Every structure is written in C-alpha cells, then in structure tokens.
Amino acid sequence: MFADTKVFGAFAVDDLAQARKFYGEMLGVRVSEQHGLLTLHLAGGRDTRVYPKPDHTPATYTVLMIQVDDIEAAVGELTEHGVQFERYDGMDQDERGVTRGGGPFIAAWFKDPAGNILEVLLDHARRGRRRATAVRARRHFRAPPEAHPRKKAGERFGDPHVCAQLTWSPSPARSPLGPGPLTAGSLRYTA
Secondary structure (H helix, E strand, O other), X not given: OOOOOOOOEEEEEOOHHHHHHHHHHHOOOEEEEEOOEEEEEOHHHOOEEEEEOOOOOOOOOEEEEEEOOOHHHHHHHHHHOOOOEOOOOOOOEXXXXXXXXXXXXXXXXXXXXXXXXXXXXXXXXHHHHHHHHHHHHHHHOOXXXXXXXXXXXXXXXXXXXXXXXXXXXXXXXOOOOOOOOOOOOOOOOOO
C-alpha cells in the first residue's frame, strides 16, 4: 500500500528554538522552519520533522541514530562542546560512555535539550567491508580517477558496492559530525 510513498519520522520537543540551535548549530544538520515546525534535512533525503509540544515528555528510546565514520572523534568533539553521554546500568561502556559489545555496532548515547535520546554509532562490520573495497579498488586503479572513464556500478568489478565506495575527491580533514561553526565535514548516512 505505501511501498512507493514518501515516509518520514517525527519527534516532539518542548522548545523549538533550542532544538533549532542544537540540531542546526551544534550538530551541523541543515534545518528549516515552516508553519511552526522544524525540519531536519538529513543526508540521503531522510527529512525528519520536529514539532513543539508544550506538555512534552522526553522519549525513553533513541529517536535519531547518527552513523559516523569515527566514533572516538565524534564523541570527543561532542564532549568538547558540552554534550554529556548517557550511562546505562548493565551495559558495558567505557569512561566516555561508548559501548563496544553486542553486535556489529560501536555506539554512545546523548540527549538533545528536550531530553530526547540520540545515538552516534559506528557499524564496524560495514567499515571493514569499506576498507576491503578500498583495497580491491587500489589494485584496479593505479592512476588518478580522471584518467579512467566513469563506470556504471558493478560494470568493472561485478560488485555494485565497489564502484559505489570509490570516492577520489581530495578532502580536508573532516569532522565526523558535519558542517557548521564547529565542524568542517558533513553529517551523512552511509547506504
């Protein structure tokens, strides 16, 4: 019924101005506001609506998961800017609040100004696949990418992930958190 229908998530906050400042300035997410609602324009076309609710009660579950390439850098940068990471009973977390056990993810949780739970995570299984892809790619591409014609995904290697993972654009040192006054990269979901 809704297979081809655009779907988006939403969550409530008690103060829209604080949410705009936190998500837009602190986290570097592109935001817009219209009709009293805030939209987080997340990478990959995953807009998420944030709406004010006067009797707001913070979510007791994770409302937004932010996949990063470097969990240590993300946690470090957020900590430097005053973010406190949550500690949970029964969960094996290091002194910074990062958990490395239980599955393919390394993660840490923190709260937005409204008390909603957010998570930064690193999918180390996916990261390992990307590293392997980069190694395979180096075997095939010895010259700069400009010297090679563009190939459709999978055409050269028979694996759509190989072509999808090849990015040869030089980039300055990037932050895992994204653009904005505190960072120089981009917040993104890897697909």
